[in-house]
Amino acid sequence: MPLSAYLAVSAILFAIGATGVVIRRNPLVMFMSIELMLNAVNLSFIAFAHFLNSVEGWMFVFLVLTVAAAEVVVGLAIIVSIFRTRHNVDVDELNSLKG
Amino acid sequence: MLFQQIAFYVLAAVAIGSALGVIFFRNAVYCMLSLILNLLSLAFFFLTLEALFVATIQVLIYAGAVMVLFLFVVTMLAPSSNDDVTGRDRLRWQWGAGIGMGVILAVALCYAAFTGRLAADVKASGAASLAKQVASAGNTQAFGLALFHGYSFPFEVTGVLLVIAVLGAVALGRRSGAKE
Numbered sequence: 001m002p003l004s005a006y007l008a009v010s011a012i013l014f015a016i017g018a019t020g021v022v023i024r025r026n027p028l029v030m031f032m033s034i035e036l037m038l039n040a041v042n043l044s045f046i047a048f049a050h051f052l053n054s055v056e057g058w059m060f061v062f063l064v065l066t067v068a069a070a071e072v073v074v075g076l077a078i079i080v081s082i083f084r085t086r087h088n089v090d091v092d093e094l095n096s097l098k099g
Numbered sequence: 100m101l102f103q104q105i106a107f108y109v110l111a112a113v114a115i116g117s118a119l120g121v122i123f124f125r126n127a128v129y130c131m132l133s134l135i136l137n138l139l140s141l142a143f144f145f146l147t148l149e150a151l152f153v154a155t156i157q158v159l160i161y162a163g164a165v166m167v168l169f170l171f172v173v174t175m176l177a178p179s180s181n182d183d184v185t186g187r188d189r190l191r192w193q194w195g196a197g198i199g200m201g202v203i204l205a206v207a208l209c210y211a212a213f214t215g216r217l218a219a220d221v222k223a224s225g226a227a228s229l230a231k232q233v234a235s236a237g238n239t240q241a242f243g244l245a246l247f248h249g250y251s252f253p254f255e256v257t258g259v260l261l262v263i264a265v266l267g268a269v270a271l272g273r274r275s276g277a278k279e
Contacts, residue, residue, distance in 0.1 A: 001107045004213045006148070009111045011208030013118050013137075019201030020122030023194050028127050028173055032134045036118055039141050039161075050148040055245040058153050059253070062246065065160060066257045070264035072165050076172045077271035083176055084274075 006047035013040035025091050027079050031072070038068050106147055114140040127173050131166070138162040151238045 013036060020033030042061045049057025082094065117140065120133030138161050145154035246254055 001104060005107065005111075006144070007212035008209045009114060009144075011212055012115055012205050015201045015205035015208065016115070016118040016122060018204055019197050022197035022200065024122060026127055028169075028176065029122070029130050032121050032130055032169070035134060036121060036137065039138060042157075043141055043144055046145050046148050046150050046153060049150065055241060058150055058242055059245060059250050061150075061153050062156070062242075063253055063257060065156065066261065069160065069165050070260050072169065073264045073268045074271070076168065077268040079176070080172060081271050 003047055003051045007044055010040045010044040010047070013043065027091050030091065031075055031079075035068065035072070038064055103147065106143075110140050110143050110147070114144070127176075128170075131170050131173050135162055135166050138166065149238070152242045
């Protein structure tokens with residue numbers, strides 16, 4: 001398959017993820033959409049690494065994986081602590097950072 | 100060649116279908132399971148692109164560890180976050196606007212992917228350095244050499260980032276009444 005096909009799949013996944021962040025109100029699902037976007041970019045990195053015969057794409061994917069893991073850990077901790085104080089996880093209701 | 104094309108189309112269909120499932124299922128647990136399917140299909144994409152080690156860590160770390168953590172939190176908060184119905188009806192025009200934006204973004208990015216100079220130039224370059232390394236040493240060894248020789252500083256920074264993330268999670272996860 002040509003590179004453009006992989007890039008197109010990656011672009012469609014990224015757009016789906018961006019749409020999910022915009023239209024969903026559950027912060028957990030918004031988080032999942034962010035994961036979708038990160039993984040879409042990973043796919044294009046791997047495709048470029050394959051077609052450019054270069055190992056840099058793999059490195060970037062490795063670093064993106066690590067950053068995504070850190071982001072998930074901190075973000076989920078924030079969501080859990082919001083749920084503890086508010087008993088409600090709807091981003092429309094969350095308009096102050098103070099607990 | 101034919102097998103590769105069939106694999107590509109099947110994997111693309113699974114990936115896009117499960118991605119749509121992530122944003123359109125009402126129950127957050129179904130969204131989660133759909134996301135795991137998406138990550139696994141991306142791991143198979145990585146396999147078809149000959150990135151064996153990256154596909155392995157995608158399955159082990161992402162679809163394994165990170166998603167289990169996610170699933171714990173989703174099932175913990177699921178009963179309250181299940182009633183998304185009123186929210187969906189409250190701002191229907193927002194759904195239309197969001198989906199319209201997504202379609203425009205997808206079309207624009209696909210147009211760029213198929214007509215841009217970048218995709219056309221890729222064939223011309225290609226020093227075959229990676230292919231040579233992989234042929235002589237193996238996939239994982241090429242990855243490790245690049246990681247610990249050319250990219251050792253980013254690797255160290257990654258370690259610092261993970262430590263900060265763990266400390267932050269511990270600080271946030273502590274009950275706020277524990278100090279008093």
